Structures are given as C-alpha cells and as structure tokens.
Amino acid sequence: MSPDNVDDTPGRGGHVAVAIDGPAASGKSSTAQWVAAELGFRHVDSGALYRATTAAALRSGVPPAEWTAAFLLTQAARVSLAPNETSFTPQVDGESVTEEIRRPDVTRGVPHVAQVPAVRTWVNAQVRAVARSHDVVCDGRDMGTAVFPDADLKVFLVADPWERARRRLIQRLSRSPTEEEIAEETDRLVQRDAADVTQTVQAKDAVLIDTTYLTQAEQVERIVALVRAARLRRPLTPWEGLPLVPPPADGSID
Ligand code: C5P
Numbered sequence: 001m002s003p004d005n006v007d008d009t010p011g012r013g014g015h016v017a018v019a020i021d022g023p024a025a026s027g028k029s030s031t032a033q034w035v036a037a038e039l040g041f042r043h044v045d046s047g048a049l050y051r052a053t054t055a056a057a058l059r060s061g062v063p064p065a066e067w068t069a070a071f072l073l074t075q076a077a078r079v080s081l082a083p084n085e086t087s088f089t090p091q092v093d094g095e096s097v098t099e100e101i102r103r104p105d106v107t108r109g110v111p112h113v114a115q116v117p118a119v120r121t122w123v124n125a126q127v128r129a130v131a132r133s134h135d136v137v138c139d140g141r142d143m144g145t146a147v148f149p150d151a152d153l154k155v156f157l158v159a160d161p162w163e164r165a166r167r168r169l170i171q172r173l174s175r176s177p178t179e180e181e182i183a184e185e186t187d188r189l190v191q192r193d194a195a196d197v198t199q200t201v202q203a204k205d206a207v208l209i210d211t212t213y214l215t216q217a218e219q220v221e222r223i224v225a226l227v228r229a230a231r232l233r234r235p236l237t238p239w240e241g242l243p244l245v246p247p248p249a250d251g252s253i254d
Helices: 028-039 044-059 069-076 102-116 117-131 141-149 161-175 177-196 216-232
Strands: 017-021 042-045 080-084 087-090 134-141 153-158 209-211
Touching: 017 028, 017 141, 017 216, 028 216, 042 044, 042 087, 042 117, 042 153, 044 080, 044 087, 044 102, 044 117, 044 134, 069 117, 087 177, 102 117, 102 153, 102 177, 117 134, 117 141, 134 141, 141 153, 153 216, 161 177, 209 216
Parallel strands: 017 134, 017 153, 042 134, 153 209
Antiparallel strands: 080 087
C-alpha cells in the first residue's frame, strides 16, 4: 500500500472494528493480538506503521533534524503491511522490520515522526484500508477517536507507570528487573507519555480498563466479553424495556 493508491473512502462494508488505545507499554499490542486471535479477527498495530516509517527514515541516512513532512511521506511509501496468519508484518522495501522497529533509536525518533499531520493521515488511511476487508482489532493512541469514531467497541487501557515499566522490562529481559532498572524505564515511559499526549485520547464512549492489577488473560477475557456484548447490541423490545418488578403504586423509586 502506498500513500497514492490507498482507498480511504469511509465505511467498512459490515466488518467489525475494535479500537484499543492507551499509553506506551499499557499492554495494548499484546492484548489486541490475543483478543484478535480469540475472535478470529486480524490485529493491526498502528504504532508499527509509525515505527516502520521512522526506521525507513533512519535507514535513508538523512539526519533527523532534516526530516521534512515531504521526506517522511516518501519514507512512508516504502512501508507496507504483509498479511500473516493473525496480524500484519511491517515491512520496509518489502523486507520485514519486526525487530528493527523495536530498536531504541526508532523508539526515540518515532514521537517526532508521529507529530507530522501528513504522516498521521497516511497511517490512518492504511489502517482504515485494512478494516474494509477484515474484522480487526486495532491498537494505538487514537484508534477510537481519529481512525474509527464509529468502532463497534472502544477500549482505553491504562496502568500505573511503574507496573508498565516492570512488565516492559520482563518482556525485554526475560528476567525480573531490579528496582533501579524499573525506575529508569518508568522515567523513559513518562517522557514518552508526555511526547504522545496530544494524540493519546480516550474516546468519550470508550470503556476504561485499568490493568494494573489484572493479568493479561483477565484483560483479554473482559475485552472479548465486551466485543461479544457490543455485537449483540440492538434496540430494546418493549418487553425488555420494562422493569422486572412493578414500580410502587405511588411512583417512587428507591
Ligand atoms: O504503540 P507504540 O508504542 O509502538 O507506538 C510507537 C509510537 O507511535 C508512539 O510513541 C507514538 O508516538 C506513535 N503512535 C501514535 N499514534 C498511534 C500509534 C502510535 O502517535 N495510533
């Protein structure tokens, strides 16, 4: 998909879109992936598109201080999403960049790239294009606001920064991190939260889930149940709208 040939017309042809947003390391991507697998949907990681565009720009050798909007759009044109069994593999020039986009230099550069409106428009178009041909669980910062204001379900995940840092380090180091390591990672996360604050928005109709004291299985279970409930949502019939117990004769409700 290149910026020029994206079909960005509205509507999803009856496909379901679940939007999962939240700050860095709130567990969005892994939760979204698991929810998608449970439901037989596709997972779309919008952050991976911002990261892949940043990785392409870094590969170009042009110093970050010289990255203009036009230059970044040229880099975005090198990015594609290759379908895999449950998700999409981000690619630059047709080559998988799954590992490369997690490098610290990409993580440092991506918030600046993500501030560029033309890049945001391009990423949003890619995500909407996928959602026109698949049932999707999309994760990011603005899936429920800018990308799918009409999503079937919107979830906003939050967690205590210390806990987010601890989980991120366990994932990265495959061991228990020290207190000092967690403190340093917490600082980095808080800085990234600040850099991403403009676009990290909880939609008014999103369900807020604080995952600080939840296991990932519990988060997934809740979201899957919410998706199922949202899909069954329909106008109440007159009978369903009636109270189960007749109201008191004087009309008071206690
Ligand atoms: O989700 P992840 O942390 O991988 O996203 C990387 C970066 O991409 C974020 O720090 C943010 O700058 C940007 N991003 C964004 N909007 C999204 C998803 C990611 O601005 N929907």
